[in-house]
Amino acid sequence: MARTLLDLLYDEAPRADFDRLVEEAGDDPDARRSYDVALRLRELIARQRSREAELSALYDTASDLTAIRDVNAILSAIVRRARQLLKADMTYLSLNDEGEGASYMKVTDGALSAEFRTLRLPLGTGLLGLVAQTGAPYFTSDYQHDERFVHRRFVDDAVAGEGIRAILGVPLVVEGRVIGALLATHRTVRPFPPEEVSLLTSFAAHASVALENARLFADLDEANAQLRAQAEAVEEAARAHDQLTGLLLHRSTLAEVVAVLGEVLGGSRVAVLDADGHVLAGDAAPGPGPGRAALDQAVASGHSVELDDGYLAPALAGQEHLATVLVHGGPRLDRAGRRTLERGAIVAGLVLLFARSVDEAEERLGGALLTDLIEGSEADPARLRQRARSQRLRLDAGCVVAVAEVPTGERHRAARAAARLARAAEGLAVEHRGRPVLLVPAHDDAQAVGQRLRAALAEACGEPVTLGVAPGPRHPVDGALPAAYDEARRCLEALLALGRVGECADPAALGVTRLLLGTSGPGELDDFVARALGPVLDHDRRRGTDLVTTLEAWFAEGGRSRAAAERLHVHPNTVAQRLDRVTELLGARWREPDAALDLQLALRVARLRSQQPAD
Known part of the structure; x- marks a missing residue:
């Protein structure tokens, strides 16, 4: 098999x-x-x-941006590749005509009708016109029935003629100005997941760069006719752009981006800072770094800003501020130099995005490995060891398994924090059955390791984190990890059942308590009550009877009907009739010892769940 x-x-x-x-x-x-x-x-x-x-x-x-100077060829390639990757039925790119107040089709791929390829939409009309006007991405799973958009008959007719249902649109932005939109459509009703929005946004960024390059080369032609020196400067900027873009083709690091950018900017000192101002690569200027006002101005405009002792440029991905490129200690930058700086910031941002994609892929593979380890679903130890080596897993000296419970709203943040902690410790992390699970080397006893993990996760989430831990086997790839995972999970369930939120415990700390409290949750209790008492509860609910209270009184009086009647202030015949009804609902065996014990426990659980004291 x-x-x-x-x-x-x-x-x-x-x-x-x-x-x-x-x-x-x-x-x-x-x-x-x-x-x-x-x-x-x-x-x-x-x-x-x-x-x-x-x-x-x-x-x-x-690569096309460096090799092709024909903007129409670049845009056609971008639209075609976007359609292929998104598996869309049609993709198209529009450009804005500000004088006319409309956005017109520039390039289409997959259009069936000539009317659609020549369509012009007033800004603000339909999804395309709204994206082109506002500069914000929009998508709809069924355009014809989506009332968020301004519908015009000639637009809706064109859309219907193409059979379009689902539409995703992202803006084209050049120098902070919306110049058009890039859209992908399907002829069936479907949603657009975040990764498709991100992918189309990336293609839109390339289209914007292509259009910007076309404008720059047009400026270059005009400047060359007026002033040779200025033409040479712009050519130098273009060469710097090609050199920087070439870094992407070779999957270069941030350090290489810093080195190239410093060289093309006349020996300036360059640093790349993260969004919080921490140095990622290069040599930052002494002092507190760029001021908040200058940084906000750069992020808002998408362009470089001059400082007292240098320049900064933001690396942006849509609305996300990925990093800041800081230049200091060099010559004053002219227009071409500042454009080069801005292109360098774009390259730095793409390098960070590519690195993030690689990290996410490694996290997915590591999560899949950990899932197989704790579920015992991979039967080949040799294959497991090979996968562990590919993840740089270091667990030969033993390991600790941790299972965390975090507030619902913090699960994504906790999962990311768990992945970072595990990667730093040369371990693994995965979100399993709604909870972060970590597998880390056992440099200390399980409780000590768990306390450190709990504190780090709580700090990352800003909320209390409850953690169950258990020591794992010396060689977790040999099939013994599921038992350790179950131990950690039972410890966590026991802490939650005891109300000890925000604490950490291992099997030694909880003893037999984890066996009593760590296996049954609300769902299991609901199933138990439904099996033992469900028909009676349903009868009381439908008929407004009081069979449950009668059973509680009957058991409380040791099975004596007359005493139960006195306790309930009713006639003994009433109790007898009610018990006969219970027999009809539950069968004749409910009075036997085993069945009666289950029934009493179910009555007690139901009473505790309702928070209503018995009479």
């Missing part, structure tokens, strides 16, 4: 082949588990290939 599933994975077989194979295996549980693992691997491989295709397309587009 496993060998056949691997063959299907290798052959990139369709999902139906996997389904047919597991159906042929019948009720074999091993076959079902292998099938589930194979489907997860198939999905992971597909996502990885998709991400590689996205990055490759972005690299190809960046």
Whole structure:
């Protein structure tokens, strides 16, 4: 079975082949588990290939910006690649005509009608006109029925003629000015996930750079006719741009970006700072760094700002401030030099985005490995060790498993913080069943390691974090990790049941308490009450009767009906009739010792859940 599933994975077989194979295996549980693992691997491989295709397309587009001077060819390539990667039915790019107050089609890919390729939309009309007017991205899963947009008959007719339903649009921005929009459409109703919005935004950024380059070269031609010196300066800026863009093609580091930028800016000293002002690469100027006002001005405008002793330029991705490029200690920068600085900031931002993509891919692979380890779903230890080596996992001296409970609103932040902590400790982290799970080397006892992890996660979330920890095996890839994970999870459940939120505990600290409290949650208690008492509760709810109270009184009086009647202030015949009804609902065995014990426990749990004291 496993060998056949691997063959299907290798052959990139369709999902139906996997389904047919597991159906042929019948009720074999091993076959079902292998099938589930194979489907997860198939999905992971597909996502990885998709991400590689996205990055490759972005690299190809960046290469085009250095190799192609025909802006129409660049824009056509961008629109075509965007359609391929987003698997859209049609993509198109529009440019604004400010004099007319409209946005017109510049490039389309996948359009069926000539009318659509020549469409002009007044600014603010439809989704395209709204994006082109506001400079903000918009998307809709079903445009014709979306009342957020201003609908015009001739626009809706053109959209209907193309069969368009779902639309995603992002702005084209040059020097802080919206010059048009890039859109992707589908002819079926569907949502747009964040990664598709981000990808189309990246292509829009390349389109903006292409248009900006076209404008710069037009300026260059005009300046060359007027002044040779100025033309030479602009040519130098273009060469610097090509040199900086070439760094992207070779997947260079921030340090290499800093070195090249310092050279092309006449020996200036260059530093790249993160959004909080910490140095990521290069040599920052002495002192407190750029002022908040100058930084806000640069971020708002998207351009460089002159300081008392240098210049700064922001690296932006949409509305996200990725980093700041600071230049000091060099010659005064002319217009071309400041443009070069701004391009350097764009390159630095792209390097950071690419690095982030690589980190996210590693986190996904590490999370998949940890999931397989704690679920015991990977049966080949040799394969597990190979995957662990690829993640630079260092657990030969033992490990600690930690399971965290965080406030619902902080789960994403906690998951990111857990990934950073695990990566720094040469361990792994994953969000498993709604909770962050960490596997880290055991440099100390489990409780001490857990206290440090709890404190770090709480600081990252700004909220109390509850943590259950357990010592893991010396070699976690050999199949013993699921038991350690279960121990840590039971410790966490016990802490939550005891109301000890914001604490950390291991098995030694909780003893047998974790076995009593760590396995049954609200769902299990609900199931128990429903099985033992459900028909009676439903009867009381529907008929307005009081069978539950009668049962409580009957058990409290040791099964004596007359005493129960006195306790309830009713006639003994009433109690007898009610108990007969209970027998109809639960069957004759409810009075037997085992069934009666379950029924009394269910009554007690139901009473405690309702927070109403018994009479």
